[in-house]
Amino acid sequence: MRATVGHAPNQANRPVTGIRQQPGTPEDELARRFRAGDELALREAYDRYGRAVLHLATSTLVNRSDAEDATQATFVAAWLGRETFDPAKGSLVGWLLGIGRRKVIDRLRSAARENRVVETVRQLPEPAPAGSDPDTVVDRLVVADELARLPDEQRRMLELAFFDDLTHQQIATVTGVPLGTVKSHIRRGMASLKRRWEVDGATPGARPAGISGAR
Amino acid sequence: MQHLEHDRLVFLALGESEVDTSDRTHLDACPHCRAELESLRHVAGLGAASQELRELPDPPEHVWQGIMAEITAAKELPRLAADRPRPDPADAVTTDTPPGPRRSRRGRWSRLATTAITAVAAATVGVVGTAALLRDGTPAEPTVVASAPLAAYGSTPPAARGDARVLGTGELHLHVANLPAVPGYYEVWLINPQNMEMFSVGVLGDGSDVLLPLPPNVDLGQYSVVDVSAEQFDNNTDHSGDSLLRGSLTG
Numbered sequence: 279m280r281a282t283v284g285h286a287p288n289q290a291n292r293p294v295t296g297i298r299q300q301p302g303t304p305e306d307e308l309a310r311r312f313r314a315g316d317e318l319a320l321r322e323a324y325d326r327y328g329r330a331v332l333h334l335a336t337s338t339l340v341n342r343s344d345a346e347d348a349t350q351a352t353f354v355a356a357w358l359g360r361e362t363f364d365p366a367k368g369s370l371v372g373w374l375l376g377i378g379r380r381k382v383i384d385r386l387r388s389a390a391r392e393n394r395v396v397e398t399v400r401q402l403p404e405p406a407p408a409g410s411d412p413d414t415v416v417d418r419l420v421v422a423d424e425l426a427r428l429p430d431e432q433r434r435m436l437e438l439a440f441f442d443d444l445t446h447q448q449i450a451t452v453t454g455v456p457l458g459t460v461k462s463h464i465r466r467g468m469a470s471l472k473r474r475w476e477v478d479g480a481t482p483g484a485r486p487a488g489i490s491g492a493r
Numbered sequence: 494m495q496h497l498e499h500d501r502l503v504f505l506a507l508g509e510s511e512v513d514t515s516d517r518t519h520l521d522a523c524p525h526c527r528a529e530l531e532s533l534r535h536v537a538g539l540g541a542a543s544q545e546l547r548e549l550p551d552p553p554e555h556v557w558q559g560i561m562a563e564i565t566a567a568k569e570l571p572r573l574a575a576d577r578p579r580p581d582p583a584d585a586v587t588t589d590t591p592p593g594p595r596r597s598r599r600g601r602w603s604r605l606a607t608t609a610i611t612a613v614a615a616a617t618v619g620v621v622g623t624a625a626l627l628r629d630g631t632p633a634e635p636t637v638v639a640s641a642p643l644a645a646y647g648s649t650p651p652a653a654r655g656d657a658r659v660l661g662t663g664e665l666h667l668h669v670a671n672l673p674a675v676p677g678y679y680e681v682w683l684i685n686p687q688n689m690e691m692f693s694v695g696v697l698g699d700g701s702d703v704l705l706p707l708p709p710n711v712d713l714g715q716y717s718v719v720d721v722s723a724e725q726f727d728n729n730t731d732h733s734g735d736s737l738l739r740g741s742l743t744g
Binding site: 317318320321324325328329330331332333346349350353354357358417418419421422425436439440441445446461464465468471472475476481 | 499500503504506507509532533535536537539540541542543544546547549550551552553555556557559560563564567652654670671
């Protein structure tokens, strides 16, 4: 099987996880095979979500090789701990990002220790100058992934609202879709994003599924 | 109390409408709508910020190689450790091993071996372990002198990969997956990376695993690169130059 991620012809619309480029394997089936220990499923999961995990690491850790190391550690820990993945608690990518978040935070903490500032830091160290907050990055990736999975119409309308800052009325005009339909697409799309964020997000009140299990 | 319409909350969250007096009166009095609006606003912010995530770069190839190397090492460990006084293999896998359910560790590893049988194509354990397991019910424990994860080389599709293990028996065990189809055949080489001198170890058959004898006096410190090439039936015994997989042995 040939991995197509990263070589997709339609680069402009490539979603964060590459889901749409690989419609062949439904997500549930991939998660099942991953959990069952199929090494090809590991490769597929890496092809789909490796970019997202690397992004989490590079945007939170200053040092590039630390970020690559954290990405590697995330997939190794996920593979060795695959039995602890519970599909009922969240998606595979949400679980992977939860593990990635732990790896990143571990490295931020040990960096803080090395800098001898740990005594002054009660819980999490301040993010390094160039680094973003891991929880926010995870939340963005989760929402981006859900956006990529929405039915085409819902996604299109939400992208016009989010990225182009169009109003419902403007979206109706641009797309030729009746205003009432635009409203219902956007309402449903927003509800899906919110639900997904609540399940897989990292911000307080919505812990990533399985975060206590694998790290 | 009548809650705000959900469409209205979405409008407010997207910043399309300003909160008016009647919204404000209700929101002040209704924690439910207030929380809902707060969540929708947050999600809208995350959605708007997701635009920059659409063009994420692929991880470099060595990250995948590192993953395979660690996983292969974790898999070898219990088998190599089995006939020695135990430092517990699972503990030795480093802190990256998740705690997991508290089953017996032996159970976990033998389940891993069982998986290898049911999914031979996907398994790196390969013929050696499998054959022995079928024979006497316990995983074989070949001594591994050196091993190398093999990764797609050059323009080979990145899903192609393999693992090479030099066994204490003086054989090279090769497991490959996802090799692209070639008109000729696959040949296995050991290469000295210092001067690119090489010799052929043998050819791959139909299966995903092969066991090839090595010259008993070969210096693996010199000939440290395992290479799988695509060859033609062309009466030319030299390496075609078309390498599909490569990896460096480490002991």
